[in-house]
Amino acid sequence: MKRRKNGTYSTKTGGSSKFRRRVFYIDRAFPLLGHIAFGIIDRGTNLLQVRPSSLCPLSCIFCSVDAGPLSRTRAVEYMVNIEHLAEWFRQIVEYKGEKVQAHIDAAGDPLTHPKIVGLVEKLRKIKATSVISMETHGLLLSTSLADKLDDAGLDRLNLSIDALDLSLAKRLAGANYYNIMRVVEVAKYIASSLKMDLLIAPVWVPGLNDEEIPRIIEFALEIGAGKHWPPLGIQKYEAHKYGRKPEGVKPMRWSEFYRKLEIWEQEYGVKLILKPEDFGIRKAKRVPCPFKKGETLRVRVVGPGWLKNEWLAVARNRVVSVVGVEGPPPVGRGIRVEIISVKDGIYLGAPL
Ligand code: SF4
Known part of the structure; x- marks a missing residue:
């Protein structure tokens, strides 16, 4: 990646040059509240979403934010200076006046940030940070990166595994180079050898991976995910305005989704219907909004x-x-x- 004079970077987001998109570097000149794709999102709870990068190496066929090399809607990707991001997090936490969780997620995959370990270290050093968690689909994960994230103070990794079947996993990820067996090995390593907890978070895409969900539940229980928090966070596929919609797939009704989760809860003896309280999330002072709609x-x-x-x-x-x-x-x-x-x-x- 080469730095350019005007503060932007140019890079490929993956695939051939056809998929080349510019990466715009968000440095100290930019505020970090207000955007969906970078910075910090405060939804009025004791958890702040921290978004360091909008890049993604995959192109999941159900992606709600149309991320990755096959994106049709994006013009650029954003990457944030981590010192700046940690400083904004610190200031917002100070304003909230209580312990706050940092949930590192993205309209992409946070592991695409080259300084992701440094970001966890910086957030850990802030006294009022409670839990630090991170979401990923795991393509860029390795045992050595997991070790570094663990040492830096990451408390939980939410790992999306949507299928254990090799070819279905590739199909769902929209990427032939996605090897779910590698991700599975790292998941086993995290659950058995590291301090951090592991939560397996499949997206259930009806008609495509119905049979995989029970296998994934069994896998999560077998490897010992969920040491401190629930081991699984099954997500319901939703069709979003700018998201990708797999052909022939209709989102399930919420009632049907919960009914099925209840059945699996009974069958496997594990909590699958989750509430914010299961993660210690509750309402908290919200950063003021400086605008009014219509202004x-x-x-x-x-x-x-x-x-x-x-x-x-x-x-x-x-x-x-x-x-x-x-x-x-x-x-x-x-x-x-x-x-x-x-x-x-x-x-x-x-x-x-
Ligand atoms: S679902 Fe996640 S991993 Fe898949 S393309 Fe979208 S952002 Fe990337």
């Missing part, structure tokens, strides 16, 4: 938007995605926008 204001364009037809802008120490625009971002220019969404502290603006 018009001037924002400064600072970089490319994550998705096509978007620009990245800042105002009032927050980032705002300006949507419905065309052409390269007029970086440095002020433009007037109407704030059209403030949901969950993610800010969208439309140009006026």
